[in-house]
Amino acid sequence: MAADLIAVVPDQRTTAGPGLRPTSSTGFVGRDESAFHRATDPNVFDWLDHVKAAAGCSHPIRLSGEVATVDRATGQLLSAARTEDMPDGEIYKPCGNRRHAICPSCARTYQRDAYQLLRAGLAGGKGIPASVAGHPAVFVTLTAPSFGTVHNRVVNRHTCGNRRRCDCRAEPCHARRATDPTARPCEHGQASVCWARHEESDPRLGQPLCLDCYDYDAQIVWNHSAPELWRRTSEAIRKRLHARSRQLGLPPVVQVTDSGRVRRVPPVKPSFGKVAEMQRRAVVHYHAIVRLDGVDLDPNAVVPPPAALGVDDLVAAVTHAATVTFTTRPHPARPQGWHIAWGDPAKGFDVRPITADGDITDGKVAGYLAKYATKSTEATGHVSRRLDGEVIDLYANHQGSHPERLIDACWTLGGNRDWQHLRRWAHMLGFGGHFLTKSRRYSTTFRILRDARVIWRRTETGHEYADQPEDDETTLIVGLLTYAGSGWRTTGDALLANTAAAMARERHEVAREEFAAVA
Structure with missing residues (x-):
């Protein structure tokens, strides 16, 4: 609980909305920042219930306006709620930041969603058939080469x-x-x-x-080229499996597209769930789940692969694809370009089959990947937002620390017109990819999980903004809301809201541990 409060209270970075004039990063003119003032308010419990959805957030988004419920068929306005009638005259919404160093509460929600998304691709559920538990699957780790x-x-x-x-x-x-x-x-x-x-x-x-011996230019270019290296690797896995299916004499599947075009496609297709981890040496490496699927007449169906193809074929395809390399475009600092490849296979490559009852299970793999989905450059000692020419001197120094030299290399190489994109990602030490990606058919999506959470919250205690229960089939909720500001209004509000949220999380964790002990 203390960690949550320490991360929230000292630095609110509050942005004022209409009618509010900020005096510092934590408060406003004419407002009592004391937690005692809020706690002694007779309506404090109504306020806590109002901010419950964003209570643990470090920098909640404040919205003002009106929320209306409309009949889908007739367009009739069924009910409306104005934020000016609510506590503080605003709605509080979580910031949704996935980075634990920025917002521990939202990062925890993102991590749990990532766990469900990744595990559903291995065990089924969340709209994915349970039969995927029988598909061959492997857990792959691919690291970068040494730069010093x-x-x-x-x-x-x-x-x-x-x-x-x-x-x-x-x-x-x-x-x-x-x-x-x-x-x-x-x-x-x-x-x-x-x-x-x-x-x-x-x-x-x-x-x-x-x-001084470290090759900073090569590491920056490798970080930036890692997503392209992964794309080529995944394509090599797919081609190797297709070649193996032809070798076994497996017939292709005939599919008819929406335009009426007939396609003959290989009977097997891999699906991926991947997380990028920033190591302490400030270079990314990848943890990936690779699942082997079959191909059906319905392009969106998830079916088992042919029985002739098993986990050994998948391991062989991944091992072969790990040798993929390419050369970048030339740069004045290196006219021949940089050679991009994965690290030493004897040290940085690992592929293990995922089983239901072995050392590498679906739950362990999903939890491992979800943990890294909320991390970023903080492992290297550097955390910043996107950099520009006005602030770059605060972070870049060619004679400074390890992160400072990396940022300097990123900015210096990005001075060339063909490499300007490096400057855009200087705050990420050159890496411009997503930290969690997946194949379209691998599993569900974050949006589906978030929509399900919204529906659950609205039906948990009844819909807050309608006079009748919500029916998604017949009613439509329209938010006529505008941005009012970011962050808590006062440090006292942040203290009370986050303390209440931390106590609720603690009770939740104790309950989970007790249920696990009984089971």
Whole structure:
């Protein structure tokens, strides 16, 4: 609970709406910022119920206007509710930010949605047939190559019960014999060895042993090219499986498109669910679920693959595709372009079958990927919004820290007209892709999950803005709302709302643990 409050109260970054003049990042002229003032208000419980949907949000969106319920068939106005009749005269809406460092509450919601989305593609549910549990599926990890030696923590054998609180003894970081030629100091006089057994919280983890030896240009370009490398890899997996189906003599499936065109397509197709993780060395790597599906006459159907194709064929296709490479366009700093490829297969490539009762289960994989879906560059020690020429000097320094040198390389390379897109993603250290993506047929969508949550909230205690129960088939809800501001009105409001939300989450977690213990 304390972590939630610390993240919310000190820095509200409040944006004033109409009629409000901000005096600081946390308050407004003429408003009592005291939590005591709000708590002693006779209508405090009505206010808490009103802000319940956004109570845990760090920077809620405030809206004002009118919400109307209209009959779909006749266009008749059934009911209307004005925000000026509600507490504070505004509606509070969660910001919806997926990044845990920005808004822990909204990130937690996003993480749970991501878990349901990813797990549904392996176990079924949420509109996905339960038969997908029998489809061959693998969990794949693809990492970037080395751009220089960095401090790391390697545990050869884990004896801890919980990896989140791992206290196992790590191996020496970079141990080399004195007679080893690679143990000599680099050309810049920095040591090439490190005998430290780093703890998980050691700030040196991910930092280069020598900042001047590190290839920052290559890492920035690799980060930016990672989505294209993944696209080529997924295409290579698909082609390898199609070639395997032809080798087995499996007949193609004849499909008729909406335009009446007849297509003969291979009888097998892979589906993906992928998450990008930003490592401490500030380079992305991918965790992916690859599921093998069949192809039906209905292009939208999810059916099992032919029995002749199994998990071994899927593993072979993924292993083959991991060798895909390409060369970027030329740059004045590197006329031959940069060679883009995945890391050393012996160190950075891992593919494991997903089973219902083994070490790699659907729940574990979905939880693992959902955890990284809420993270971003904060693991590297850098967090900022999109950068421009006015603020770039605050973050970029070619003689500075590891993140500062990466941003400087991004901005410098982006000075070329053909590489301007690098400057757009300087705040993401060159990476411009999505942190969670999936194939269209893999699973449900975030929108479906969010719509289901909205319906559940409206029907939990009755619809708030209508005089009669909502019927999605006959009524339409129209929000005539305008933006009023961002953030809580006062620090006292933030304190009360987030404290109430934190207590509710704590009770919820205790209830879940008790149910799990009984089961």
